[in-house]
Amino acid sequence: MKYTSQSVALPYFIAAIGLFVGQIVFGLAMGLQYVVGDFLFPEIPFNVARMVHTNLLIVWLLFGFMGAAYYLIPEETETELYSPKLALLMFWIFLIAGAATILGYLFVDYNTLAEMTGNNILATMGREFLEQPLLTKIGIVIVALAFLFNISMTMLKGRKTVISIVMLLGLWGLAIFFLFSFYNPGNLVKDKFYWWWVVHLWVEGVWELIMAAMLAFVLIKVTGVDREVIEKWLYVIITLALVTGLIGTGHHYFWIGTPGYWQWWGSIFSALEPIPFFAMTVFAFNMVNRRRREHPNKAAVLWALGTGVMAFLGAGVWGFLHTLAPVNFYTHGSQITAAHGHMAFYGAYVLVVLTIISYAMPLLRGRAANSQRAQVVEMWSFWLMTISMVFITLFLTAAGILQVWLQRVSDTPMPFMQVQDQISLFYWMRLWAGVVFAVGLVTYVASFFVKGESKPLITP
Amino acid sequence: MARNSGPETTARRLPGDLAIWFFILAELLAFGVFFVVYAFTRANHVELFNAEQLTLDRTSGAINTVLLLTSSFFVVRAVQVAEAGFSRRAAPWLAAAFACGAGFVVVKIFEYAEKIGAGISLSSSTFYMFYLSLTFFHFMHVILGLVIIAAMWNGARTGRYGPGNMNGIETGAAYWHMVDLVWLILFPLIYVMR
Amino acid sequence: MQSSLSSPRHASSHGTPNRAAIIWAALIFATMLTWMVGERGDAGPAVTALLMTIAFAKGTLIILDYMALRRAPLMWPLIALGWMLLVCSMIGLAYWKGLAA
Numbered sequence: 010m011k012y013t014s015q016s017v018a019l020p021y022f023i024a025a026i027g028l029f030v031g032q033i034v035f036g037l038a039m040g041l042q043y044v045v046g047d048f049l050f051p052e053i054p055f056n057v058a059r060m061v062h063t064n065l066l067i068v069w070l071l072f073g074f075m076g077a078a079y080y081l082i083p084e085e086t087e088t089e090l091y092s093p094k095l096a097l098l099m100f101w102i103f104l105i106a107g108a109a110t111i112l113g114y115l116f117v118d119y120n121t122l123a124e125m126t127g128n129n130i131l132a133t134m135g136r137e138f139l140e141q142p143l144l145t146k147i148g149i150v151i152v153a154l155a156f157l158f159n160i161s162m163t164m165l166k167g168r169k170t171v172i173s174i175v176m177l178l179g180l181w182g183l184a185i186f187f188l189f190s191f192y193n194p195g196n197l198v199k200d201k202f203y204w205w206w207v208v209h210l211w212v213e214g215v216w217e218l219i220m221a222a223m224l225a226f227v228l229i230k231v232t233g234v235d236r237e238v239i240e241k242w243l244y245v246i247i248t249l250a251l252v253t254g255l256i257g258t259g260h261h262y263f264w265i266g267t268p269g270y271w272q273w274w275g276s277i278f279s280a281l282e283p284i285p286f287f288a289m290t291v292f293a294f295n296m297v298n299r300r301r302r303e304h305p306n307k308a309a310v311l312w313a314l315g316t317g318v319m320a321f322l323g324a325g326v327w328g329f330l331h332t333l334a335p336v337n338f339y340t341h342g343s344q345i346t347a348a349h350g351h352m353a354f355y356g357a358y359v360l361v362v363l364t365i366i367s368y369a370m371p372l373l374r375g376r377a378a379n380s381q382r383a384q385v386v387e388m389w390s391f392w393l394m395t396i397s398m399v400f401i402t403l404f405l406t407a408a409g410i411l412q413v414w415l416q417r418v419s420d421t422p423m424p425f426m427q428v429q430d431q432i433s434l435f436y437w438m439r440l441w442a443g444v445v446f447a448v449g450l451v452t453y454v455a456s457f458f459v460k461g462e463s464k465p466l467i468t469p
Numbered sequence: 470m471a472r473n474s475g476p477e478t479t480a481r482r483l484p485g486d487l488a489i490w491f492f493i494l495a496e497l498l499a500f501g502v503f504f505v506v507y508a509f510t511r512a513n514h515v516e517l518f519n520a521e522q523l524t525l526d527r528t529s530g531a532i533n534t535v536l537l538l539t540s541s542f543f544v545v546r547a548v549q550v551a552e553a554g555f556s557r558r559a560a561p562w563l564a565a566a567f568a569c570g571a572g573f574v575v576v577k578i579f580e581y582a583e584k585i586g587a588g589i590s591l592s593s594s595t596f597y598m599f600y601l602s603l604t605f606f607h608f609m610h611v612i613l614g615l616v617i618i619a620a621m622w623n624g625a626r627t628g629r630y631g632p633g634n635m636n637g638i639e640t641g642a643a644y645w646h647m648v649d650l651v652w653l654i655l656f657p658l659i660y661v662m663r
Numbered sequence: 664m665q666s667s668l669s670s671p672r673h674a675s676s677h678g679t680p681n682r683a684a685i686i687w688a689a690l691i692f693a694t695m696l697t698w699m700v701g702e703r704g705d706a707g708p709a710v711t712a713l714l715m716t717i718a719f720a721k722g723t724l725i726i727l728d729y730m731a732l733r734r735a736p737l738m739w740p741l742i743a744l745g746w747m748l749l750v751c752s753m754i755g756l757a758y759w760k761g762l763a764a
Contacts, residue, residue, distance in 0.1 A: 241488035249495050270591040270598045277503055284495050483735040484676050494742065501750045508757030515761045519706075531698035535691060542687040545729050549677050639731075646730045653721045654750060656694075657714045661701035662758065 010372045010466075012083040014090035019373045020100050021076030022366045026454065028069035028107070029359075033447050035062040040440040044433050053115065060114055060140050066354065067138065068107045073362030074183075074219055075103075075156055078176060080369045081226045082160050085176075086167025091159050099155050106148040110141055132193055136200070138208055139190045146190055153184040171240040172229075175247055176222035182215030198266035205261045212358070213257060213282065213324075217250040220361045221289065224316060227368045228293065231310050232300035242292045249285035257282050260332045264341060272334040279332045283325030286357075293317035305464040306371060306378035308387040312364035315395055319356025327352055327402065339417050344432070345409030352402040355394075363453075371463065380461025387456040393449030400442040408435035485639035493647045496610070500651040503606065504658060507599045514595060519663045521596040524587075529580050530660040533573050534652065537611075540569035541649045544618070544642045551630040551638050559625040559638070566645070567618045570611060577608055600659055607648070607655060614648045617641045676731040686724050693717050711758045715751040722747040 010016065039058045041048045049058070083090050090096060113122050119134075126142035128134045133143055141149070157180060164173055189206040225243050229236055259275025293314055304310065327349040331340040340346070367387065371379050378384065416428045423431070483490060511518040547562035584601075591598050621641045624630060630638045697717055700710060723744060727733040732740040 241486065245488045245491050245495075248492060252499075268592045270602065273506070273598060274602065277506060278499075280502065281495075281499055284498070288491070481734055481736045482676060483739055484731045490739065494746075497743070497746050501746060504750055505753045505757070508754040509760070512757045512761035527698060527701045531694060531701075534694045534697075538687060538690045538694065541725065541729050542683060545677065545683045546680060548731075549675075549680060549683070552675055552677055643730055646725055649729075650722055650725050650747075653725065654718050654747075654754075657697050657718050658754060661697055662711055662714050662754075663704075663706045 010375075012089050014093040014096075015080050015083050015369075016373060017090065017093050017096040017100070018076040018080035018369060020097070021072050021079060022370060022373075024100070024104055025069045025072035025076060025362060025366070028065050028072065030450060030454065031111075032062055032065035032069060033443075033450050035065065037440070037443055037447060040436070040443045043436040044440065057114055057119075061111055063138055064114070064140065065111065070358050070362060072103070073358075073366070074180070074223075077219075077223050077362065077365045077369075078156070078160055078180060080365065080373075081176065081223070082163050082173055083167075085170045085173040085226070086164050088163060088167035091162035091166070095155055095159050099152050099159075102148065103152045106145055106152075110145045113142065114140070131191065133191055136193070136204055139204070141190075149187065150184070153187065157181060157184055170236070171243055172222050172225050175218050175225075175243055179215045179218030179220075179222060182218065183211060186210045186215060201265045202262070202267060205258055209258045209261055210255070212353075213254040214251065216358065217254060217285065218247050220316075220320070220357055221246050221250070223361050223365050224289065224293065224313060227309060227313050227364055228296045230368060231304040231306060231313065232296045233302040233304075234296050234299055239296065242288070242296075246285050246288050246292065249288060253278050253281040253284060257332075260334075260337070263334050263337055276332065276334045280329060282332070283321065283329050286321040286325035290317035290321045304378070306368060306384070308379070308384045308391070309364060309368035311388055311391055312360060312367045315391060316356070316360040316364055319352065319360055319395060319398075321356070323349065323352030323354070323356035323402070327406075330406075339413050340409065343409045343412050343416075344405045344435075345413070348402045348405035348409055351405065352398060355398045360395075370457070372466070375466055376463040377466050378464040379456075380459065380463045382461040383456050383459035383463070386452060386459050390449045390453035390456060393452055394446055395449075397442045397445035397449060401439050401446065404435045404439040404442060408432040408439070411435070484635070485641075485643045486636055489640045489643055493643060496647060497651070500607075500654075503603055504654055507603065507658065510595060510599070517594060518596045521594060521600075522660070522663060525600065525660050526580055526583070527660050529576050530656050533576050534656050536569045536573045536576070537649045537652050540566045540573070541646055543569065544645050547621070547625065548635075548638055548642050551625065552632055552635060554631050556625050556628045556630040559630060560622055563618055563622040563625055567615060567622060570615045570618060570645075573611055574608070574615070577604070577611075603655060603659060607652060610648045610651075614645045617644055676734045678728055678731075682728070686728050690721055690724060693721050708759065708762065711755060715755050719747055719751045722751075 035058050038049060038053065039055060039062060042055045042058065046055075079090065079096055113126075117125070119140075122142055123129075123134050126134075126144045128143055131143055133146060134140060139146075157177075160177060160180065164177060186207050189203045192203050194200050194203070221243055225239050228234065229239050256274055257279035259271040260279040262271035262275055294317065297310060297314060331337050331345050331349065371377065379387070411432050412428050415423050415431055416425060543562045543566035547559040547566065550562060551559040584597075589597050589601075591601055618641065621638055624637055697714060700714060726743045726747065727740060730743070732743055
């Protein structure tokens with residue numbers, strides 16, 4: 010850690026990991042509800058558990074991104090953070106607002122929650138992933154603005170590097186596209202149309218910039234490859250990501266009542282979306298192979314390489330599987346979508362946040378790298394979580410293929426619930442893979458408490 | 470990769486920056502996919518495509534081809550002049566290249582205005598969807614190319630380029646030639662071939 | 664990755680002005696040919712083959728000379744020419760399929 014204000018990242022990272030644990034708890038509960046429908050009913054029905062599962066994911070990734078920004082922006086700009094106090098204040102506001110929202114989901118009936126929080130003044134609730142009450146949404150905007158103000162002011166007074174510019178661009182994009190969550194037109198087609206401007210343009214647009222910047226930062230640090238080289242790759246990757254990702258929004262406009270040309274635009278451009286992810290994989294391996302130093306933090310290198318591979322598989326390959334309109338005609342909204350969603354979020358965003366945490370956390374705790382033993386435990390957690398996620402994805406894909414076949418392709422299509430019974434075996438197997446994932450996560454958390462002789466911090 | 474091994478080195482060398490070549494490959498792939506999808510879609514609607522193709526203005530398409538080719542020639546001349554050590558003398562060549570590119574944009578805008586005036590839109594038919602999408606996708610590349618040429622012109626004017634510093638001008642030139650290259654397929658494919 | 668390695672002594676990749684001008688003339692001539700075919704309204708497999716061959720020839724000149732890949736490491740001109748060949752022949756194939764239909 011070169012600048013004392015970088016330490017504000019620490020609470021953000023801790024909160025991210027804590028909420029990650031919460032997300033997985035609810036994921037397991039839902040995995041069980043898939044096969045034992047009345048588990049936890051009526052206290053926590055499936056729809057509530059799902060809302061908590063997905064909202065926690067988004068919130069902890071946002072904590073991760075903000076922590077990453079607070080860590081890497083001072084180091085990149087070579088100056089202290091504009092206001093560490095503001096960063097800490099925003100941390101508490103965001104944490105409390107997030108926790109209150111989740112508790113609201115769990116303990117208050119959703120309709121009552123809507124009434125209590127002013128949904129009748131401006132109706133924004135009730136849409137997938139954007140279920141947050143109006144007050145929470147406003148809170149998110151305030152926190153985001155204060156955060157961007159803090160980061161932007163830091164950049165203005167410091168060195169401007171490509172990594173920090175790309176990071177900032179991504180974060181500004183994230184805030185700007187979130188504003189569309191306040192736009193809720195009565196026309197259902199328009200509603201869906203702009204809903205994707207938040208959802209798609211986040212995960213397949215501006216988040217990719219954030220991800221590329223974070224990965225590039227860690228790779229510079231652990232490989233010692235010239236900044237110039239890494240920056241060129243960054244330019245190529247973000248241009249490809251934006252060209253394919255922005256027009257690729259069209260793959261959500263196939264069947265929602267939008268004009269037919271979206272089937273062409275969406276198919277062609279989203280078919281190319283794996284390219285930037287492939288470039289990112291090549292980039293990560295290339296940089297590690299050309300490393301000029303042996304960084305003592307081996308675990309961070311593993312997470313970084315894992316990000317490249319798993320993002321390409323989950324977002325690239327599994328996305329491509331069902332992105333062409335003629336295929337999507339059958340697979341739309343099936344378990345194949347769920348398979349893609351799980352591996353893409355894990356491979357791209359979960360892993361990139363864990364990469365930066367793995368790199369930065371030892372430094373924040375005053376050492377260059379964790380002890381050998383702690384790193385071994387951490388790497389075990391990587392393999393447990395990654396392999397079980399591969400199995401979750403494979404089981405869901407198998408379930409999806411069977412579902413599409415029985416319910417949509419077959420000459421004698423079966424009703425939805427009957428099909429669900431037919432594929433319950435895969436849901437059971439997915440649940441067990443999920444249990445292994447949870448074991449991996451516990452291992453991960455435990456790795457922070459493993460004692461041992463750590464590598465001392467040598468300030469050059 | 471070039472190795473500066475001696476005065477008479479004939480080592481093979483990729484002009485410009487490696488990153489732009491990765492980018493160009495991705496662009497070629499995107500255009501390639503678009504072209505092939507067009508061609509195979511046409512195979513299922515030959516009569517529709519043949520009939521509506523006749524409504525396109527082939528002459529303005531040909532003029533635009535000439536403009537792009539000439540523009541590319543000027544860029545080559547600018548690179549040659551810069552390589553000979555006369556960065557400032559490259560500037561007028563780049564200005565000429567920019568003018569040709571701008572001419573392309575003007576012709577294209579007239580063509581679009583005529584089509585939109587006739588009530589043609591992306592939803593009119595599969596053919597017009599492809600015609601408008603493909604040419605507009607290319608059009609956006611021309612606009613970006615013009616911005617790059619303007620930046621190169623500025624660099625040349627301030628004497629930035631020379632035999633020891635060809636990276637910037639070669640990188641921009643490679644991109645501009647790519648914009649030209651894809652049009653060389655686009656023009657016969659959409660305007661002429663039936 | 665390559666930084667600006669161009670040294671004053673590297674062999675020129677960009678040919679001579681005369682060569683560039685001759686290539687330009689050839690490209691313009693080929694364009695006129697394509698335009699004429701369009702004006703005459705010619706169609707059929709032979710015309711498709713002709714037009715794609717013209718496009719491929721023009722593309723080859725651009726790739727090898729204007730893009731200066733003639734003196735680049737062999738992989739690069741091969742990829743670019745391979746792309747050109749692949750796209751032109753796929754288009755040809757699709758037109759042939761259109762005839763059969």
